[in-house]
Amino acid sequence: MTSEKVKENDLVFLILDDKRRWLVQVKGGGSFHTHRGIIEFDEIIGKSYGTVIFSKPYETQGYKFYVLKPMPSDYVLHMTRKTQIIYPEDAGMILLYSGIGPGSRVIEAGCGSGALTCILGNYVRPSGHIYSYDIREKSIKNARKNIERAKLENIVSIEYGNIITDNLNLKDIDSVVLDLAEPWLAIEKAMSYLKLSGTMVSFSPTIEQVKKTTFAMKENNFIEISTYELIKRKIQVKKNATRPESRMVGHSGYISFGRKIDDLKNPYRERKPTREEFFDLKDMPLRS
Ligand SMILES: C[S@@+](CC[C@H](N)C(=O)[O-])C[C@H]1O[C@@H](n2cnc3c(N)ncnc32)[C@H](O)[C@@H]1O
Known part of the structure; x- marks a missing residue:
């Protein structure tokens, strides 16, 4: 089976490290602000669960976040x-x-x-x-x-x-x-x-x-x-x-x-x- 893709309005599990992790709903054109930079949802939608994304602005933040499908x-x-x-x-x-x-x-x-x-x-x-x-x-x-x-x-x-x-x-x-x-x-x-x-x-x-x-x-x-x-x-x-x-x-x-x-x-x-x-x-x- 191929990897599942993130769809508009999905709840995704964004993980920075062991302690900092969020359940967020991805909406086209929207973004999620953290103290480690901004995650733009358009960059997640359409990608496979299990992918990584880097926070913006890349020059000053650029932290790696993991994108997982949430467990119950x-x-x-x-x-x-x-x-x-x-x-x-x-x-x-x-x-x-x-x-x-x-x-x-x-x-x-x-x-x-x-x-x-x-x-x-x-x-x-x-x-x-x-x-x-x-x-x-x-x-x-x-x-x-x-x-x-x-x-x-x-x-x-x-x-x-x-x-x-x-x-x-x-x-x-x-x-x-x-x-x-x-x-x-x-x-x-x-x-x-x-x-x-x-x-x-x-x-x-x-x-x-x-x-x-x-x-x-x-x-x-x-x-x-x-x-x-x-x-x-x-x-x-x-x-x-x-x-x-x-x-x-x-x-x-x-x-x-x-x-x-x-x-x-x-x-x-x-x-x-x-x-x-x-x-x-x-x-x-x-x-x-
Ligand atoms: C500890 S909470 C339940 C938590 C829930 N199991 C969860 O996982 O989110 C207890 C709830 O029971 C409700 N409750 C208390 N007495 C009740 C009754 N007689 N009938 C229906 N609900 C009641 C309270 O208003 C409260 O919201």
């Missing part, structure tokens, strides 16, 4: 964000453990900055759909902008909606993905939208949220309930000092999963109920 992780880490976003590694696990893929119909709440929405939208192409909701107009506006930049407006719809109190009038959904402060309050409604065997996914930064969400899933008869935390370490590779980098993101969040089932009482074998861990929601205060 680049969209996430370099998009405009107004809320805490989901990191690419967590999104990767969400995709692989939820079964979300081409053709999936997914409910997401809240959309926040739309980081996870972009990733989900990218993976359900060409025939799936992401129904994304938020209760903050600012988030909705910002997420819509990011969705447009990622050219996903035909795959993703972002609407005002409260996943805890509203009736969304959707059914046979493959997955419901939650990233909001009180996910446990949304489990019962979320279950009603899911098709049998569908997946419930909840991303939360704190263990208190995980406990409440897990118990809510148990109360609503979900099975295969599990929670994970991913820790990513970048490795510095140097001639005589190859080791993990000193700084890292210590914690992003916990990811909880469950599966919807059409449960029946077993008429053949009596099973003693397992003793449930004692919990009292009142004693699990959360930051409000």
